[in-house]
Amino acid sequence: MGNRTYICIDLKSFYASVECVERGLDPMTTNLVVADPERSEKTICLAITPSMKALGIKNRCRVFEIPKNVDYIIASPRMQKYIDYAAEIYAIYLRYISKEDIHIYSVDEAFLDLTEYLVIYQMNAKEMAMMLMGEILREVGVRATCGIGTNLYLAKIALDITAKHATDFIGVLDETTFRKILWNHTPLTDFWRIGKGTAKTLERYGIKTMQQIAEMDEDFLYKLFGIDAELLIDHAWGREPVTIADIKTYKPKANCLSSGQVLMRDYSFEEGRLIVREMMDLLCLDLVEKGLVSESVTIQVGYSNSLHIEPARGTAKFDMATSADRIILPAVTHLYERIVDRRKPVRRINITCNHVIDYKSASSVQLSLFDDEKEDESINRNHRVQKAIIEIKKKYGKNAILKGMNYSEAATTRERNQQIGGHKSGE
Known part of the structure; x- marks a missing residue:
């Protein structure tokens, strides 16, 4: 290519x-x-x-x-408000770049493939970056920084490490300049995808720079990190084979749906159970709205920060993939009661619906002679009720229809329904 x-x-x-x-x-x-x-x-x-x-x-x-x-x-x-601003900025990108060549990495960060556009606009990469940054500043009032690279990794590293030191807030890297400028840069945690844990493991063996990773025996790195060593080695040399086109066409082998919440104070065992039920209830509606079903649900319950102990973890499996709250809620409630220590205060909860698949593909499975037709009709009726709730919420707002548990003193759903990403949505 x-x-x-x-x-x-x-x-x-x-x-x-x-x-x-x-x-x-x-x-x-x-x-x-x-x-x-x-x-x-x-x-x-x-x-x-x-x-x-x-x-x-x-x-x-x-x-x-x-x-x-x-x-x-x-x-x-x-x-x-921040999402609205981000949408305005995305619209600026779309004036010049096709959406197929744009990857939104986060609300405030995006990758753009300029390869085919530099000839069209008769600009080099730096000129085009400055043009886009200038339009964002003039039209939206927000300043931007930019990394330019010959692959996605180098563009990201140019942004994170070199752009902040440039007078024009633009960093530029290719594989050669990466090795020349950043091979001995420290700390390693400045580099994309190297966290404190990875850096600490490498430091135990005297490895503190990208050059030392690049020159290390590859078999040794694979023993330390398994398959993740491949990414580490490639990045140490400034290589990255994945393109935006690859990202656009990627389909994961398994899908999941998850929700997490850090509580504002320590919750009792009973209050924590209420939060789990609230969160699971919303996830069931999310499954129905997306036309999905799940084979199992995993919960992780973290205790008070002052205890410094491992969280409780467990998984509830179902006889068949489902989105019915009448099946999932009791199973997850029982799981919570089984794995969580009643004497310890709860501070954080994460719930994951595992192996999520399309409802139609799951429902195409033939009923066996042992299936209860009455139970099947009850589940279908439950599904229709869930869909009706979703329609009401869409039309009149998330808090238009609530359950009794949502009015409990310790409940958080009503407040969270007015938030985005756990924070106030504002205007």
């Missing part, structure tokens, strides 16, 4: 920048943090402006970690 030209555009301090734009302020000179003032001082700041970063304040700090002598504006999160 030959070399391609990718850019990775990141919207600088996106949430904080949007809040500044909305107030007619410059995010480069205004001290502003995006955090929910209704939560405690331990709440994490979702974003801070570049002017606060210049003071040495970390982006994902907690409110109480901001020095007391720093004056700043605190803005409550407005997730829908």
